[in-house]
Amino acid sequence: MSTIAHSLMRIHDETHTLPPGSPNLHTATASHRLDIEVADSFASRLRGLMLRRLPGPNAALLLMQCSSVHTAFMLMPIDVVYLDPAGVVTRCVPHLRPFRASVGGGRATVHTLELPAGAIDRLGIAEGDRVEHPLLQPKPARGRNAPVARSAAIGARRHRRGVAIAEMLVVGPLLTILGLSGIQYGLMFQAKNQINQAAFMAARAGSVGNAKMANITKAYANALAPMYGGGTTVAEVTAAQVKALDNVNKYSKVILMNPTKESFEDWHDDALAAKLKTNGKRVIPNSRQAFKPQDLGPASGQTIQDANLIKLRIIHGYKPVVPIVASIYKAYLQWSDDKSDPFKTYLINNDMVPIQTDVTAQMQSDAIEENPMSAPGQGNNGNPTPPSTPPKDPPGNPPDCELGGCTTTPSDPGDSGPGGMCPAPMQTTLSADTTFAFGSSTLTADGKAALDQLVQQAQANGTQFKTIDVTGYTDPLGSASLNDSLSKARAKAVSDYLASKGLTADTINVVGAGSNNLIKTLTDCPGNGDEAQKACLQPDRRVEIVLTPK
Numbered sequence: 081m082s083t084i085a086h087s088l089m090r091i092h093d094e095t096h097t098l099p100p101g102s103p104n105l106h107t108a109t110a111s112h113r114l115d116i117e118v119a120d121s122f123a124s125r126l127r128g129l130m131l132r133r134l135p136g137p138n139a140a141l142l143l144m145q146c147s148s149v150h151t152a153f154m155l156m157p158i159d160v161v162y163l164d165p166a167g168v169v170t171r172c173v174p175h176l177r178p179f180r181a182s183v184g185g186g187r188a189t190v191h192t193l194e195l196p197a198g199a200i201d202r203l204g205i206a207e208g209d210r211v212e213h214p215l216l217q218p219k220p221a222r223g224r225n226a227p228v229a230r231s232a233a234i235g236a237r238r239h240r241r242g243v244a245i246a247e248m249l250v251v252g253p254l255l256t257i258l259g260l261s262g263i264q265y266g267l268m269f270q271a272k273n274q275i276n277q278a279a280f281m282a283a284r285a286g287s288v289g290n291a292k293m294a295n296i297t298k299a300y301a302n303a304l305a306p307m308y309g310g311g312t313t314v315a316e317v318t319a320a321q322v323k324a325l326d327n328v329n330k331y332s333k334v335i336l337m338n339p340t341k342e343s344f345e346d347w348h349d350d351a352l353a354a355k356l357k358t359n360g361k362r363v364i365p366n367s368r369q370a371f372k373p374q375d376l377g378p379a380s381g382q383t384i385q386d387a388n389l390i391k392l393r394i395i396h397g398y399k400p401v402v403p404i405v406a407s408i409y410k411a412y413l414q415w416s417d418d419k420s421d422p423f424k425t426y427l428i429n430n431d432m433v434p435i436q437t438d439v440t441a442q443m444q445s446d447a448i449e450e451n452p453m454s455a456p457g458q459g460n461n462g463n464p465t466p467p468s469t470p471p472k473d474p475p476g477n478p479p480d481c482e483l484g485g486c487t488t489t490p491s492d493p494g495d496s497g498p499g500g501m502c503p504a505p506m507q508t509t510l511s512a513d514t515t516f517a518f519g520s521s522t523l524t525a526d527g528k529a530a531l532d533q534l535v536q537q538a539q540a541n542g543t544q545f546k547t548i549d550v551t552g553y554t555d556p557l558g559s560a561s562l563n564d565s566l567s568k569a570r571a572k573a574v575s576d577y578l579a580s581k582g583l584t585a586d587t588i589n590v591v592g593a594g595s596n597n598l599i600k601t602l603t604d605c606p607g608n609g610d611e612a613q614k615a616c617l618q619p620d621r622r623v624e625i626v627l628t629p630k
Contacts, residue, residue, distance in 0.1 A: 120144035150181035167216035264402040278303035283441040291447040293529025301325035331397035338391035346377025364447040388443040397432035422582030451533040512621035521569035545585035549626040555617035568592025
């Protein structure tokens with residue numbers, strides 16, 4: 081039974097050694113002295129060589145009343161020699177590697193001698209050789225004392241069986257957990273490989289699809305179909321892709337790290353945007369990159385070649401499935417979670433392991449802006465300031481907030497930070513035509529992608545929010561009651577999605593404003609509800625989001 085097991089406590093065990101110079105091992109050709117340490121108690125056998133090494137080439141550990149071993153938590157391979165009661169070698173097992181098991185075999189095997197790897201070959205140990213030690217029993221006597229010796233041998237075998245059962249009760253559960261952990265690690269390793277491949281396919285789709293998040297998310301989900309059942313027919317594969325997309329929308333975050341907002345500020349091409357009819361969205365050209373200068377943009381600190389790299393960061397929630405180990409993963413992740421990333425906390429609270437993947441690809445099409453994240457460059461027209469020359473504060477009073485981004489008008493001290501100054505709210509407006517289908521309150525893939533970008537920007541600095549205000553608006557077409565209901569449903573859909581991605585606040589206000597606060601009126605857009613009039617009223621169909629930090 082196992083004797084090389086885990087024990088974190090210091091165990092005082094009895095050791096016995098022979099006087100220097102005693103011949104401990106007799107082989108067919110020579111006698112060799114061994115520095116033998118004896119483990120003859122349950123505790124000492126349990127500790128064995130766990131997380132320690134034999135001190136020299138002729139050192140050995142003699143395990144009394146032990147006819148099988150395993151090498152869990154061993155630091156090195158060992159040679160194992162099995163002995164009968166008198167110390168005669170019954171079997172040799174060379175080079176037994178860590179986390180392996182071995183059995184002596186046969187009723188004659190009683191004890192085990194553990195030696196450094198290579199000792200069997202170096203010393204020429206073979207079956208029939210003998211290890212000499214005072215604790216090894218002599219051969220049973222014959223004649224009048226034979227019944228007594230036979231009785232002692234039977235008692236020793238029963239003792240060994242009792243010790244083996246006790247040791248198994250201690251080591252068995254540990255080995256079970258180790259085996260299950262190995263299975264779960266293999267499954268997670270396979271999932272990580274699939275996620276890496278899917279991330280590459282997502283970047284590829286973005287590179288040829290104008291960096292649109294809808295294309296990226298769909299390609300990522302399609303490449304994950306094997307993790308959700310896969311299939312051999314079109315129907316089976318389609319079902320797996322639908323399931324994968326649903327799980328991606330719930331438990332994954334796809335972040336477009338590049339091009340950034342500053343990339344579009346520096347390298348936007350108005351003529352190309354007009355040619356592509358992007359409806360006001362900025363465009364970074366992709367053609368003739370090799371012939372363009374490598375000047376740095378003042379806002380992004382990038383060349384136009386850098387701006388033509390698509391960089392994705394994907395955080396994927398993987399749910400462990402192996403019993404016991406899944407509970408251990410969950411407990412560890414909850415213990416180690418510092419709550420700095422709300423989305424990772426959201427995954428952990430849903431019993432998932434956050435797996436992060438980063439991937440970069442060269443753009444093969446013109447990048448069209450869709451609420452990109454902000455990542456300013458080095459400033460100073462792209463020339464970084466030497467670290468030894470810190471920036472100087474302008475003359476006058478220092479800013480009210482050390483990190484900037486604050487107003488200069490004092491507010492109610494009860495709601496303010498140091499000095500009575502509050503960070504400026506984050507405001508954004510989403511076009512309902514992009515976020516929803518006409519007349520619908522169900523988020524589209526483009527709408528989810530835009531909200532993902534908003535969540536990423538909001539969580540970039542670990543900001544905590546006091547309030548989140550989500551207000552939905554419609555155009556004046558249709559009845560007032562219908563418009564009020566639709567605008568409220570759209571605002572709630574946006575609020576629920578932000579919460580599912582981990583963006584929370586002390587107070588969340590959801591308002592359906594209907595056709596109030598119009599940007600375009602029916603006077604501006606005459607018609608009878610035709611497509612031209614709907615297109616003219618498009619600015620009215622929107623969802624406004626205001627995030628007020630604490």
